[in-house]
Amino acid sequence: MVDLSINVFGVEFQNPVMLASGTCGYGEEYADIIAVDELGGIVTKAVTPEARAGNPPVRITETPGGMINAIGLANVGLAGFKREKLPWLRDNLRSGASTISSR
Amino acid sequence: MRARQIVRAWSPVRTREQVAEDTYWLELAAPEIAAQAAPGQFVMVGFGMRGWGVPFLPRPNSVAAVRGERIGLLIRVFGGGSRRLAALRPDEEALVLGPLGTHFQLGGASRILCVAGGVGLAPFLLLPRWEPLTRSGAEVRLLYGERGAAAVFDPGKIRELSGLDAEIWTEDGSLGRHGRVTEGVDLKGVDLVLACGPAPMLKAVRILAMAAGVACQLAVEEHMACGMGTCIGCAVETVDPETGEAGYSLVCSDGPVFTAERLRW
Numbered sequence: 001m002v003d004l005s006i007n008v009f010g011v012e013f014q015n016p017v018m019l020a021s022g023t024c025g026y027g028e029e030y031a032d033i034i035a036v037d038e039l040g041g042i043v044t045k046a047v048t049p050e051a052r053a054g055n056p057p058v059r060i061t062e063t064p065g066g067m068i069n070a071i072g073l074a075n076v077g078l079a080g081f082k083r084e085k086l087p088w089l090r091d092n093l094r095s096g097a098s099t100i101s102s103r
Numbered sequence: 104m105r106a107r108q109i110v111r112a113w114s115p116v117r118t119r120e121q122v123a124e125d126t127y128w129l130e131l132a133a134p135e136i137a138a139q140a141a142p143g144q145f146v147m148v149g150f151g152m153r154g155w156g157v158p159f160l161p162r163p164n165s166v167a168a169v170r171g172e173r174i175g176l177l178i179r180v181f182g183g184g185s186r187r188l189a190a191l192r193p194d195e196e197a198l199v200l201g202p203l204g205t206h207f208q209l210g211g212a213s214r215i216l217c218v219a220g221g222v223g224l225a226p227f228l229l230l231p232r233w234e235p236l237t238r239s240g241a242e243v244r245l246l247y248g249e250r251g252a253a254a255v256f257d258p259g260k261i262r263e264l265s266g267l268d269a270e271i272w273t274e275d276g277s278l279g280r281h282g283r284v285t286e287g288v289d290l291k292g293v294d295l296v297l298a299c300g301p302a303p304m305l306k307a308v309r310i311l312a313m314a315a316g317v318a319c320q321l322a323v324e325e326h327m328a329c330g331m332g333t334c335i336g337c338a339v340e341t342v343d344p345e346t347g348e349a350g351y352s353l354v355c356s357d358g359p360v361f362t363a364e365r366l367r368w
Contacts, residue, residue: 059338062326
C-alpha cells in the first residue's frame with residue numbers, strides 16, 4: 001500500500017485527509033456510515049473551557065451551493081469532552097486516525 | 104450492540120403519484136431502512152454530489168409507509184428542495200440516509216388519538232401497520248387537518264395505507280368538518296395523544312393534553328443539515344422534566360418525537 005503518512009508539527013497522520021472543524025462531530029456520530037479510523041484525522045467541534053448551550057434557533061440556512069450557520073459554539077465543555085467524547089475517540093481511532101480538538 | 108444501523112444508500116424511486124395539490128407520494132427501494140423504520144422516524148433525502156445545486160442539503164422526510172423493501176414518503180412542495188424531490192421520476196435515484204431520530208412510544212396505551220396537520224399525516228400512515236402497535240391491540244383514532252379540500256390526501260389512499268378512516272377537518276370547510284383540526288380533539292377515554300404538524304398546531308395539542316393530564320408525544324419539524332446530531336443546527340428549547348433544567352435538544356437525534364413535558368413551549 002502507498003505510504004501517505006505525513007508529520008505535521010510533530011504529529012503523525014496516516015494520510016493527509018482530515019474531516020475539519022466539526023464536520024465529523026466527535027467521530028461517533030458517523031461511525032455507522034464511514035470508516036472513521038481510516039481517515040488521517042478528525043478535527044472535533046470546538047471545545048470551550050465551559051459548556052455552551054449555543055444560539056437560539058434558527059441556526060442554519062441553505063444558500064445556493066452551501067449553507068450558513070450560526071450554531072454559537074454549542075459544546076459540552078472541556079470536562080464534558082473528556083468524560084463523554086474522548087473515551088470513544090480513544091477506543092475507536094486506534095489504528096491511525098488522529099484527533100485534533102478545535103477550540 | 105447498537106440498537107439500529109443508520110444506512111446511507113442511493114435508492115431508486117419505484118412509485119410517484121400526485122395525491123393532492125403540490126403533494127406527492129413517493130416510494131423508494133430502501134430495504135435496510137424499510138426493515139427498521141418506526142413511526143416518527145425520518146430519512147434525509149437528497150442528491151449528494153450529483154446535480155450540484157438545489158437542494159444542496161438533503162431534506163428530512165418522515166417515513167410514511169413501509170411496503171416490503173420500499174419506504175413511502177409524503178412530499179409537499181414548499182420550496183426548491185421539496186420541488187426537486189417531488190419531481191423525482193420512477194427509476195431516478197435519491198440519496199437516502201436513515202432511519203433517523205426517535206419514534207413514538209406506545210407505553211401500554213390502549214386508546215390512542217393521533218392529530219395530524221398537513222403532511223404531518225405521514226407518521227400516522229405508518230403507525231397502524233407498525234408491529235408493536237398491531238401487537239398491542241390499541242385502538243387508534245386519526246384526526247387530519249388541512250387548509251382546504253385541494254390539499255387533502257385521498258381518504259381512500261389513507262385507508263389503503265393505514266387501515267384507518269381519518270376524520271378530516273378543513274379550515275375553510277371545503278371538505279369534512281369545518282375548522283381547525285384541534286377543535287376535534289376529544290380526550291375522553293384517550294390515554295395517549297400523538298401529534299405531528301405545524302408548530303402552532305402542536306402547541307395547541309400539547310396544551311390540551313397537558314391540561315387533561317393525558318400522555319402526549321409530539322413529532323417536531325425543524326430545518327436540518329445533517330440529520331444525525333453532528334451539525335447541531337436543529338435546536339429546540341427543552342426542559343429536563345426531572346431537574347427542571349432548561350436547554351436545547353436536537354430535533355434530529357434527541358427527537359423528532361418529544362414528550363409534551365420535555366418541550367419548553
